[in-house]
Amino acid sequence: MSAVTEPIGAQPARLRTPYKRAARRGTLALALLAAILLGAQLLPGDALAIDATARALPPQPDHLMGTDLLGRDIAARTLAALAQSVQIGLLAAGASTGVAVILGLGATFGRLADHAVGVLTELALGLPHFVLLIMIAFAMGGGTTGVIVAVALTHWPRLARVLRHEAQTIAASDYVAISRALGRSRLWVARHHLAPHLVAQIVAGFIVIFPHAILHEAGLSFIGLGIEPHLPSIGVMLSESLREIMAGHWWVAAAPGLGLMLVALAFERFGEALRQVSDPAGHIT
C-alpha cells in the first residue's frame, strides 16, 4: 500500500518530514494496539459467554454491535479476537523478523553462507505465499501454534533480502575491514558493527510484517486451520458470518471485518512511513 499521496506544492505550512509522519502514525497505531489489549483485559468475565436468550440480535444499546447465533456479544468478541490476533501477530512477526535477522547477518559469514542465504531467500520468495502458509499450518495440525509457526516461516524472505543487502554493504566498508584486520571475529563484527546499523530496517520490517501476520492469522482461521472455532478470532468470526449474512444478519460480519481492517491499516501505514524513514529507496515491500 502506498503512503498518502499529497499533491506536489501543496505542502502544508508545517513541514511534514517523513519522521513526523512516522511518529504520528506510530502513535496512532500503538494507541490502537494499547486500546485493544487494555480493552480486552477490561472485558467483564461473562462478556464472551453464550446466551440462549439473546441470539442473533441486531445492534442495540445492550449489544452495540449485535449478537451472534449463540447470543455472544459481537463487540466484546471482536475486541477479544483482536487482542488475540495482535498477540499472535506480535509473536509471529517477531519470530519472522528473528529468522530474517539471523539469515541477513549470517550472510556475512563468508561466500558460502552468503550464497546459501541468497538461494534460500529467492526460493522462499518464489513459493506461493498463502499456499505455503496453508501447508505449514496443516502440517502443524492447525491451532494457534500452527498459525504462529506458519506465519513465522513464510514472512521472513523480503526482510532477509534487505538485511543481507545492507549487511553486505556495511561489511564491505573500510572500518569493518580495519576491524577484521585488528583480529575481530566475524561474530564480533556482526554484533558491534552490523546489528546497530540494521536496527532501523529491522524495526521497519517488523512493523510491515505485523499486519500481514494478523491478516494471515485471520485467513487461516477463516478456512478452519487456525484458532479453534469457539475461541474469539477474527477469521473464525468472519467465517461464521458467511452463513449468517445469508439470513440478513449483516452485523455479524461488520464488527470483526471493520476491526481487522482498522488494525491492519493503521500498522500498514505506520510501517510504510517507517520504511520511508529508514529505507527511502524502497527495498522493503
Added chain:
Amino acid sequence: MFRPLATAALALSLLSPAHAEARSLVLAIGGEPEGGFDPIMGWGHYGNPLFQSTLLRYDAELDLVGDLATDWRLSQDGRVWRIRLREDAMFSDGTPLTAKDVVFTYTAASTAGGLADLTVLKEARALDDTTVELELTEPRITFVARLATLGIVPAHSYGADYARQPIGSGPFKLVEWREGEQLVVAPNPYWHGGEIAFDRVSFVFGSEEAGQALARTGAADLVAVPPSMADAAPPDMAVLKIDTVDNRGLAFPMGPARDETTETGAPIGNDVTADRAIRVAINQALDREALVALALNGHGRPAMGPADGLPWDNPEAAIPGNDPTAAMATLEDAGWTDSDGDGLREKDGLRAAFRVLYPAGDSTRQALALGASQQLRAIGIEAQPTGSSWDEIGALMHSQVVVLGWGAHDPSEIYALHHGDYAGVDYYNTGHYANPTVDAHLEGAEAAGSFDASLAHWQAAAWDGETGFGPKGDAAWAWLVNLEHAYWASDCLDLGSLQIHPHGHGFPITHDLPSWRWTCE
C-alpha cells in the same frame, strides 16, 4: 469452503434449457459417498442405495416390507432366513436378478469388512433361482436390518470399478458422477417398482451455503439446510421439518486412566468421568431444552436416550435433567467439593475437569459443547470445549468426553454402543464401557426369537431395575438433543409421506424418491 464462482457456474448450468422437455430434479442434500456406490463396501448403509435394490425396505412407518423379497421367514432356532425373490427384477443392463446374485452379494459383503457388518453370516446359499437361504453363526435378530440396507449387485459384472460404475436393480442408473460436484442419475427402465416422474435427478454436492445459494436462484428443488436457516426459505419454497432420532450426546470415558493404550496409541480412560457420580450429575444438571434453543434454534427435541421414541427405547432409564440442585447433591455425596473456593469441585486433589471434544467444522456440535460447558460450570464441573479434526478426536476420544451423534432405524446400534466387545471399535463404544449384566441383556436381545420378543431385552439393557447403560444405571452417555432435519422444498414437489429420519441429514430423505411427484406445470 464457499466457492462463489463454482456455485454461480453451476447455477447457470443448471438453469440452462435442459429442463425444457421433461422435468428434471435438482437436490442439494449432500450425502456424497467417499468410496463410490458399492454396497459391499458400505454404500447404502445409511439408507436408500439408489442404484441397487434391497431384499426388504422400510416404509414410511418404519415397517419392513418386501422389495426384492416377496416372502421372508426366520427359522425356529433364529439362525436361518429363507427368502423368496420376485421374478421380474432386472439389473439396469437388462439381465435378470436371481438368487445367485443375492448369494454373491451377501458372501462378498461378509468377507469384505465394509460398513455392512455381516460377520455373523455363516453361509448364503441359493436353493433355486428365486429362493435364498442365509444361515447365521448365531441368532441375531437385528440381521433383518441388513436385509433392508444391503443392495444387491450383479454377480456376472461386479468388478473393481463397480463403485464408480454401479449396475443394480434399483430405481435409478448412474449417468455421471463428478466427484465433489454432482451426481446425475436417470430412471432405470428395467426397474420393477413402476414409473418415476423425473427424467433426470441431479445431486449437487458442496457446502451448505452453496446449496442455499442454488435454492435462492431457483436452481435447486430440495435443499438440506441447517437449523439456523430453517425459517429463512426463499419465497417459492416450503420449509420441511422432519423429526429424527439423529441424536447428539456426550460420550464418557468409563474407566480410570490406564497405562495401556489402544492399538493406535490413543490413551484410554479418564479419572474424572470414571466416577459415576460425575456422569450422573451431568445428566441431572443439563438443561436440554436450553440446548435445543441454543444449538438448534429450537428445531429439535431433548434427547434422553440413544433411541428416543423408537420401540426399543426404555424411557424408564432416563433421569430428569435441568436440576442443578440434585446434581450438586450427587457431587457432594460422592465427595466432590469446592475446597479451594475457585468455583470448581475437587476430590482427593483431582479437579472435576475434562475436555469436551467437538469436530471443528460442525457448528451444531460446537454450540452443544459450549452450551453444556456453560451449564456444567454452574455445578462446579469444568468441561473445556476443544475443537479438533476427526483425526485428533480419534486419538483423544477414549480418554476425553466427545460430542458424538448416532441414531438408527435398527437396534444393533444400541448393541455396538454399549457392549464390551465393541470397546474401542471405530466410534462405537469409545468409552470402553463394559458391564456384564448389560452385555447379557444385549446378547439376549440379539438371540430373541422375534423382533417383538427382543424389545424387552433392549429395554432391560438400558435399565433393568438395578443396572443398565442408561442414566439411572451406569450413565455411559449424557444424551443432549435429537435434531430436527430441515429442508427447503420447492412448492411444486410432492414428497409423499416421510419417515422419522436416522443419523445423517440429507440423503435419508430420498428413501422414497421414486414416488415423488411434480405438481406444477
